[in-house]
Amino acid sequence: ELAFALATATTVLDDLRPKVPAEHFPAMVGRISFFVNAGIRFITEMSKMRAFVDLWDEITAERYGVQEPKFRRFRYGVQVNSLGLTEQQPENNVYRILLEMLAVTLSKKARARAVQLPAWNEALGLPREWDQQWSLRMQQILAFETDLLEFDDIFDGNPAIDAKVEELKAGARAELAQIDAMGGAMEAIDYMKARLVESNAERIARIEAGRTTVIGVNSFTEHAPSPLTSGPEAIMLADPEAEAEQIDRLNAWRAARDDAAVKAALDELARVAASGENIMPATIRAAKAGATTGEWGDAVRATFGQYRGPTGVSRNPSNRTEGLDEIRARVDAVSAALGRRLSFVVGKPGLDGHSNGAEQIATRARDCGMDITYDGIRLTPQEIVESAARADAHVIGLSILSGSHIELTEEVMQRLAEAGLAHIPVVAGGIIPDDDAARLKALGVAKVYTPKDFELNTIMDDIVTLADPRGRAAT
Secondary structure, X not given: OXXXXXXXXXXXXXXXXXXXXXXXXXXXXXXXXXXXXXXXXXXXXXXXXXXXXXXXXXXHHHOOOOOOHHHHOOOEEEEEOHHHOOOOOHHHHHHHHHHHHHHOOOOHHHOOOEEEOXXXXXXXXXXXXXXXHHHHHHHHHHHHOOOHXXXXXXOOOOHHHHHHHHHHHHHHHHHHHHHHHHOXXXXXXXXXXXXXXXXXXXXXXXXXXXXXXXXOOOEOOOOOOOHHHOOOOOXXXXXXXXXXXXXXXXXXXXXXOOHHHHHHHHHHHHHHHXXXXXXXXXXXXXXXXXXXXXXXXXXXXXXXXXXXXXXXXXXXXXXXXXXXXXXXXXXXXXXXXXXOOOEXXXXXXXXXXXXHHHHHHHHHHHHOOOEEEEOOOOEOHHHHHHHHXXXXXXXXXXXXXXXXXHHHHHHHHHHHHHOOOOOOOEEEEEOOOHHHHXXXXXXXOOEEEOXXXXXXXXXXXXXHHHHOHHXXXXX
């Protein structure tokens, strides 16, 4: 994390340096800010933030010659680790969020400028306003009721912290050197994304094997019913009229604006994009004329095309095959019965950018011997159906964490039927409340998975069973 964030920042600054007057460059360096993650191992996480401070000061002074200390300051906001929140015993997430917040606030030297805390029940569904308020109150209590802000850094000179910081810095410098040798973050983006996906795969494997303890998931699983999660209003339900209201507002906006002025502004935007000029003034003019975000995007894409980032999921199996022998044998047997390798398409429809779940399902399916297709985030239902047709898929998996699982899955199922592919079994995973899971199954979804289904091998078994022609023939 240290190396990848710093390498990205230096790639940006290396590109901008010749484009900015030399006298203004230090101030521009001072405007760079980072958005980092904080996990549950809060001593290590705090040491990581102190390492960030030291390394950024070192890079800005030595690589860029910035003399003014305030321009070398490591400025960051933080999102504490939503990835570690659990559907099982979700009330425990309050403690996880608090500990992760301490990692980025206890050390004055490396204190976050802004803290974004998730709600305790984000693994269950969309948080209500009250849930979000509860997380906000954690920050306010820490800031206004405790004496944390009255002291200088309480960890300066601590030998254990200093040793951990130096260890992290040494590892980050080695990784940075490797990325620099590859040509910087732009050239190393495939490598970095693959490393992130593989690292998360290793984390999940440790949880599955019990080598990493997660309370309520693989340890201390007994629990009394929680009053926090009972009742019909335990999570926020999306207003079914909200989408229609937003579309009506958008149509009213378009009807009231000056279409000629919008067209002229978008034409100018397209011209500027093609010329290589600074695109920001034309963007501001288009916004003031009344152009929508979608229209702006269409104009820019017409010149630059659409970028699809690397997925980090290689088609080549990893060497993590421990515990997979039985499933791999089943995949081989079902593939033989099918007459070709079992084909599994993983799709992420809609605007949801949370890709960890989809990546791990695709990675595990690959390591189990399936022929996987995963094209990354933000696909349309039609693109997923077309991908399934090209791959001649035996099973389709949809990953949706945006709350739009009903609408998006319904469209996928409809388009599959229109394409003559309704025979392909579909499974879905995401933050899906029980009532919605029942609705998805009514639409024809074969299996629905939520964060409590952390044992990926069980999901793999289900996929193999769904693809097995012998089982379908028997039924």
